[in-house]
Amino acid sequence: MRVFMLGWEFPPFISGGLGTACYGMTKGLDEIGVQVVFVLPTAVPVSAASHVAFRTPADLASPEVQAVRASRKARTETFERVEFHRVPAVLQPYGTPESFEQAIRSLEARQAEDLFYHYSHEGSHPPHAAAPPPQALPSGTFVSGAGANYAGDLFSQIYxxxxxxxxxxxxxxxxxxxxxxxxxxxxxxxxxxxxxKPLVVHVHSTEFDRSGENINQQVYDIERMGMHGADRVVCVSYLTRSIVLSRYGVPTGKTEVVYNAVELPDSDQWEMTPIRHNERLVLFLGRVTMQKGPEYFLQAAAKVVQKFKNVRFVMAGSGDMITRMIRLAADLKIGRHVTFTGFLRGKDVDQVFRMADLYVMPSVSEPFGIAPLEAISHNVPVIISKQSGVSEVLTHVLKVDFWDINEMANKILAVLRHPPLQRTLRQHGHIELRKLSWRDSAQQLKGIYETMSPPPA
Amino acid sequence: MASVVFYFQVHQPYRLRRYTIFDSDSNYFDDKKNAEIARKVANKCYLPANAVIEDLVRRHDGRFRVSYSLTGTIIDQFRRWVPEALDSFRRLAETGCVEFICETYYHSLAFLYNRREFITQAQLHRKLMQELFGQTPRVFRNTELTYNNDVAGAVEEMGFDAILTEGADHILGYRSPNFIYNPPNCSSLRMLMKNYRLSDDIAFRFGNRGWAEWPMTAEKFTHWVDQINGNGYVCNLFMDYETFGEHQWADTGIFEFLRTLPACVLATRKNDFLTVSEAVARYPAVGEVDVPHMISWADTERDLSAWLGNSMQANALHDVYAASETVLANGNETLLDDWRKLQTSDHFYYMCTKWFADGDVHKYFNPYESPYDAYINYMNILDNVRNRAATA
Known part of the structure; x- marks a missing residue:
């Protein structure tokens, strides 16, 4: 079985959960013997390299045969059956016009000097690796921006x-x-x-998740066209599937649900010991945008502070609502208890998880949500909104309606005040996490591939 | 001769209302829901089952006999919301063929944490039985049949003749639950041990169409009981009363089974029915059963892990009993009653994480979305209880 996979981000070039998901999924497929050709629009500066080999498609000038050969050479041990192709296009959804132009310029500059960019890191990690792959950066890597602000001439880049x-x-x-x-x-x-060949489209999020009811019609049309044109539509949760069915009119029989998973860190890769500090630390980590519900986090924080003073709320991430959130914290008179870190990456994400006593994901709409899995893998107790796909797979977490700030504060306080609650959540959460493996998700995908393209008898 | 000893447990807890840390009143209980459930279960189970039992007792001229244990909390709920259910139990008591067993009034695990409180609750319950049914209980059962040698010792000291517990395999080994035993540290107390295979055939498997023995008939069951003849004295069928009509719905035929079983068993002319006290009076103890560690009738583990299996449960139990002295010293009767209602074992059962992910019987009985919610709610209420206790 050989899969031609089209993505737009892959660690370390990520702005959200999609890159992390693609990484895990391809690794899982690789492990169960499915070959993957991965085509990636990496026009972003490749200052950081990862353990996988990237390859340009010889930029259409050199013979394709050569390209395939080059990619074979570039295979590494971790991804035996995955080939990576980079095509020079800027697919950057969460951007401002400025950042988009900047990316285009750097693409042109790079194309001029080195069209045949070739990476091959045989086994060794390059010292300048900014973000080891499994560390997802759950929010806008390159730019700050709202989901709805599709940058510049994105559509021509898509084509x-x-x-x-x-x-x-x-x-x-x-x-x-x-x-x-x-x-x-x-x-x-x-x-x-x-x-x-048969086509699977994989819905990691929909326009309704990113933009609420004020959708971008052009994006919606592309999504709809893709879902209807595909032979199978894979959704990351039943929550997403219900949107696909009700909002896009996709026939039920065509849809499948395959949950995301998480890669557990090797014990030597991450420092797991908590960082001690005097205040209790409650973490929000994600794009600071409507979809992620940052204002509910702060409103709950204000209620928590009434009862429990020795606490700090950390809002890690950037986004279009960041200045509004800073103002809101001031209006709620909890400025002293809130820290805005800006966007965190790599080691800093690891650090903030090690400092956190609790991770809160108050998303208004979250098709899946890999970040809570990462928090649990860092031994951090988790509160998630019921309006998230990940809520379908996690039982050993606390769940709230995103709008119920009273209950959110009630649960935050319970975790802060009762060590036995933290302990039980940690113990069971860690066991539950082991049930979510990319290998199993890959196995499910393989099953779907096989129904579409039966192996020769 | 083998004697069938039926004992039915009748209990409902005072479920808690949703109580956040921002609440400060002292209305802890969801009385609307508690009333609703009490009425529902009375209509589906207690009233129709009592009618069947009363009829059987009369029809068989006193040869059909059973035992019950009603907790203080369910009696309290009957008084408030379903007085007719209490009346029907009174009528059963008047037949003289029904025995009432003693337990902790609040269906608590007090024995594990506070011996004095345990004794107080047992005494409260004994008094309640005397007042309601005109009987002084001679037999004791600890909440959820939790038991060890120490429980036996304490129960003997209170003057009881016998105690009920689970016929757990890991305790009995090759021995059969169909005999009467005595604890190693007691001079006269007897043990009646549940025959869990036959009990569970009724309580859990009766309506299961996937079970090899389905459909179970009174004849078939009588045959199984008859096999004890010669190998034992008693067939201890201990179960929740809610088995009839609530756990096993009426359409499984559970009531017909109950209606026809006594006639079938008595027709053998070798077997009969006894209440718990009659069983210990008629048969001798055949040996000692040593139970150094706590056992119960719950889950496959038959231990305390359904109520005391994780840190949250341990913490909540510890904290509720840690409030003993201040609550008792405070002297407020309502506070005392609230605090005791919080000791009911169900609250801790709701916090159980053992089978949570698999969703089964624990979830079925659980009013909370998760064991974590149960713990958080409970601890918020306990906070309020402590505050009330601290202020005179």
Whole structure:
């Protein structure tokens, strides 16, 4: 089984959970013997490299055969059956026009000097690796911006990506096409039309999650076209599936749910010991935007502070609502108890998890939500909103309605005040986490691939 | 001769209302829901089952005999919301063929934490039985059949003739639960041990169509009881009374089974029915059963882990009993009653994380979305109790 996979982010080039998910999924598929060709629009500066080998598609100039050969050479031990193709396109959804232009400029500059960028790191991690892959950065890596602010001429980039992906596809052997989120759906459809291979689209989030009711019609149209044009629609949760069914009119029989998972850190990779500090620390970590519910976090914080003084609320992340949140903290008169860290990455994420006594994800709408899994893997107790896909798979967490700030504060206080509650959540959470493996998700995907493209008898 | 000893447990807890840390009143109980459940279970189980039992007792001329244990909390709830259920139990008591067993008034685990409180609650319950049914209980059962040698010792000291517990395999080994035993540290107290196989055939498996013995009939069950003949004296069928009509719905045929069983058993002319006191009076103890560690009738573990299996449960139990002195010293009767209602074992059962992820019987009986919610709610209320106790 060979899969032609279209994504738009992959560690360390990530702005959200999608990159982390693609990383885990491809690794899981690799482990169960499914070959993956991964096409990635990495126009962003490749200052950080990862353990995987990236390869340009020889920029359409060199023979495709050569490209395939190059990629084979570049395989590493971790991903035996995954090939990576970078195509020069800027797919950057959470951006401002400025940041988008900047990315385009750097792409052009780089293309001028080195069109055939080739990375091959045989076994060793490069010293300048900014973000080891499993450490997802659950919020906007490159820019701050709202979900709804689609940057600059993103749409022409999407079609540019589709064109290039088709060319790579025509030179590749595969059985199934698998496209992740709307920006790659046009590419998926184009490749499917050109090669007549079955198409899976994978819905990690929908326009309704990102923008509420004020959707971007262009994005919605692309999503809808992708879902209807695909042979199978994989959703990251039943929550997302219900949106796909009700808002996009996708036939029920075409949809599947495959949950995300988490990669447990190797014990030597991360320092797991908590960092001691005097105040109790409650963490929000994510894009500071409507979808993530940062204002509910602060409103609950104000209620907590009435009862419990020795506490600090850390809002880690950037986004379009950040200045509003700083003002809100001041209006609620809890400025003294709130810290805004800005966007955290790599080691800092690890550090803040080690300091945290509690992680809160008050998302208004969260198709899945990998960050709580990461918190649990760091031994941090978790409160999640019931309006999240991850709430379908986690039982040993506290759950609240995102709007119920009274209950959120009640639960935050309970965790802060009762060590036995923290202990029980940690113990059971850690066991539960082991049931969520990318290998199992990959196994499910493989089953879906096989129904579409039965192996030759 | 083998004697069937039926003992039915009748209990409902005072479920708590949703109580956050921002609440400060002292209304802890969800009385609307408690009333609703008490009425519902009375209509589905207590009233129809009592009617069947009363009829059986009369029809068999006193040869059909059973024992009950009603907790103080369910009697209190009957008084408030379903007085007709209490009346029907009174009528059963008047037949002279029904025995009432003593237990802790509040269905508590007080024995584990506070011996004096345990004795007080047992005495309260004994008094209640005397007042209501005109009987002085001679047999004791500790909450959820939790038991060890120390419980036996304390119960003998209170003057009881016998105690009920689980016929756990790891305790009995090759021995059978169909005999009467005595604890190693008691001079006269007897033990009646639950025959969990036959009890569970009725309580858990009766309506299970996947069970090899389904459908179970009175004839079949009588045959199983008859097999004890020659290998034992008693067939101890201990179960929740809610088995009839609530756990096993009426449409499983559970009431027909109950209606026809006595006639079937008595027709053998070798077997009969006894209440718990009659059983210990008629048969001798055949040996000692040593139970150094706590056992119970719950789950496959038959231990305390359903109420005391994680840190939250340990913490909540510890804290509720740590408030003993201040609550008792305070002297406020309402506070005392509230505090005791908080000792009911169900509150700790709701915090159990053992089977939570798999969703089964624990979830079925649980009014909370998760054991964590149960703990948080409980601890908020306990905070308020402590504050009240501290202020005169």
């Amino acid at each position: 540019r990506y589709a064109r290039m992906a088709t060319e790579i596809a025509e030179a590749s052997q595969f059985d199934v096409i698998h496209a992740h989120d709307w920006m790659t759906y046009p590419a998926g459809l184009a490749v499917a039309a050109a090669t007549k």
